Amino acid sequence: MADGERFDMSATKAKVVARDVSVFYGEKQALFDVDLEIGRNEVTALIGPSGCGKSTFLRCLNRMNDVIDGCRVVGSVKVDGTEILDDGIDAVQLRRRVGMVFQKPNPFPKSIYDNIAYGPRIHGLSRDKDDLDEMVQSSLEKAGLWGEVKERLQQPGTGLSGGQQQRLCIARAIAVRPDVILMDEPCSALDPIATAKIEELIDELRESFSIVIVTHSMQQAARVSQRTAFFHLGVLVEVGETERIFTNPVDERTQGYITGRFG
């Protein structure tokens, strides 16, 4: 299991290390023995056809699968060397360290301010009101939304446009200062202009966070990620530098998918 040399990345650079991860939904196995490292301050893209297990894998990393009835995860996932699949690990604390942005923008039906302030509040991260104000501002700034909403922080977050809502969700995720951000097809509900903004934002966030993004768009994977993992039928087929995967895939299934022969 300590055989990290199998991969082209030194163990110290890896933020998250997954080993032999299998996921079962009741009797059905959805993921088969996945070994994957997520690099520090890198964007890792997970690609593959629908139902290939990429979202399932993503949800292992912050144990969101826990809330699905009959879902069982086996194997090992370590974040900064700590095993997170242990029963002793508090999923609530883990999710503060590993944030998540979902496919459909899902702001709370509250004000923009409260959307961002909610995480710091429940985790007790701010000392006082000024502190909280500052956290809200810096999170919105990092998400590139501050300029657009600073005049209307008390208005409902659901009143923003789709792209703004998704950036609000990103700001909400980074407000609790996670180490890793998981993004589950964050642009699939957005138009190309909003998508471009989010992609730009992902590139900036890479400096402070490790990011894992699930995407259906191979162009998007190519644009934003440094490493790409290709999943097929619950198996991790191939992982490597994004450029290499798209120009010179080793496995013929990868080849077939990126050239559009199936998927």
Added chain:
Amino acid sequence: MDEPVAPRGLQVTDAEAAHVRRRYRSERRFRLLGAGAIVMALTMLALLVTSIVSTGWSAFYQHSLKLEVYFDPAVIDPDGKRDPDTLRSANYTSLARAALKAEFPEVEGRRDIRALNGLLSNGVDIQLLKMVQADPEIIGQRLPVELIASDDVDSFLKGFIDRDEQESNRRVKDNEIAWLDALEAKDAVVAKFDALFWTSGDSREPELAGFWGAMVGSFLTLLVTLGLSFPIGILAAVYLEEFAPRNKFTDIIEVNINNLAAVPSIVFGLLGLAVFLNFFGLPRSAPLVGGMVLALMTLPTIIIASRAALKAVPPSIREAALGIGASKLQVVTHHVLPLAMPGVLTGTIIGMAQALGETAPLLMIGMVAFIVDVPGGITDPATVMPVQIYLWADSPERAFVARTSAGIMALLGFLVLMNALAVLLRKRFERRW
């Protein structure tokens, strides 16, 4: 309704045109049927309201006889000490009768005098007692007092008794009519808004019977029902929907809750009788027990409505909260429950409205007793509005018919009020996502 015509230049075969015509015809038929159903429902409603209002409106006013009453110190307070006990036990009826006799000094003979006295309600003694208790200074004075007329006189004056009817078939005899005519000529007959209906409890005399006791009883009962079924219902719904594992056992619970909602309400009354009264020995006829029984009845309604409302909260909101590290309880209390609140409140108010109109289970626990006093707490004997209506509907006196309808109007008024409250609360709590 003009049938849309195909755009010019578009070739349509005869078969196609016939098909389209058939489609529009069936749509027209459907709309007509729907409109017909609504018209029918509205007609029934109008019929119901008209019949109730036309019988009940007369209960809202009441006839009195304005007579000069001498508050005779020899009768009220012979020793002049103004002792409250003496004042209470004095014979006020004789004062009222003396006032009436003064108007008709020519009436002689026991039978005629009894008929004359019958013009006045049995409640005039209380009326005079209250005046004396409010101000003992009036003892020894001569004052005009509007003494409540008896129910038969009131019915006659309201026109429900036909004076052309044969005397033997008439509740108000010829001599009584003559006296009333004489009083009317002196402007001594007054019709006024019947405040007694809204301020007093039940009575054997229709002209004295009020709805206030039943209203307070209903209020206290519903208070107990709400206090029990709202928190228990929400807790049960939240636990079943958000925390309980899905297995055979919870399936059985769910089926049972759905079945409980369909159990006839009288069964809950029998349960209350067996458990609350016979086993726990709680007081009979009390709003406390009534409220507990009705809470059992409304719980399934509230649980089912709350679970549906919780289920309708989009999972994306749960995921969003879980994703930034909210605990399960925080997800529920901060996000899911507030969003489900309009549905929960609607379910609760529907349940409460049901409880407000419920009679059968309360008969089982003794809330059908004849109770004159307005209840002061949840352990006092009381009755509720629908039971009061049932009791009045069962009484033989002619004037109770109007009382019954007036009670129904009051009950319907409260139902409308509660439904309005439901709409208001929904609007207030409704948030979009």
